[in-house]
Amino acid sequence: MGSTRPRRPPAPSAAERARSVAARGGTASLVGTGAPQAVPLVHHVRADGSAVLLLHDDEPVLDAIRSAPGGEFAAMLEITDHAPVDLREPVRGLLWITGRLRVPEPDIARRIALQVADVRPHADLLRLGHGATLVRLDPGSAVLSDAEGTAALTPVDLAAAWPDPFCRYEGHWLAHLEDSHPDVLDVLTRHLPPALRDLREARLRPLGMDRYGLRLRLEAPGRDHDVRIAWPEQATTVEELRTQMQHLIGCPMRRGVDVDPLGGSRPAS
16 A cells, blocks of 8 residues: 655755755854863864864863873864844754864874865964964764754764755855845745645745755744755756756746846846
């Protein structure tokens, strides 16, 4: 007998979503047993799943690392993923990476900082050795919580996954959609589940975008509803993403303008 349970739209795996949260950066805090919370000047999750953190020299956690047996201190890094538009509930995801902190030798720390600068340039990296210390977090486990669900991940999961190809750019696109194309959001309401389409005093907001589809949030009185809408076909390039957005809207020409998810608009040919 077949199942009548609705099929969920395709989405990136939990490990891919975790890598996307890490790639976007967000805000971070570091918590260790017996040490106050620290806010890194710079944080970066590397391809192998380890995290590089630049801390003020006066952070108590540095003393805890140096005095710990073997120079390793158990800690957890929390990365908060914020929506690119001003939502009522702005946090759309949390990634927790638990592992052991260590302070690399100065020459190794400088080498790591240069590697980070190649992929995530940050002026505070110049403070290394001048009021700031670099530490490395070797992961033991990770947990992701977002609109798709909650998942436990291993270091192997993190190292094997890649971030979504659009994760670093979606913020600009979604902010443009919110600010410049409220009419498109009105059109997208037809893709909502029937029970949500006619909620009174509800507002549809852009929440996320990836190669599988668009995530929307319906802010209704008393409750938010998150909905994933799949592209007709998976997108792997920006041009494919633009095409899928047009298919989702259902109108290749809207008042003579071709809506561009990259921001701005192009005259329709």
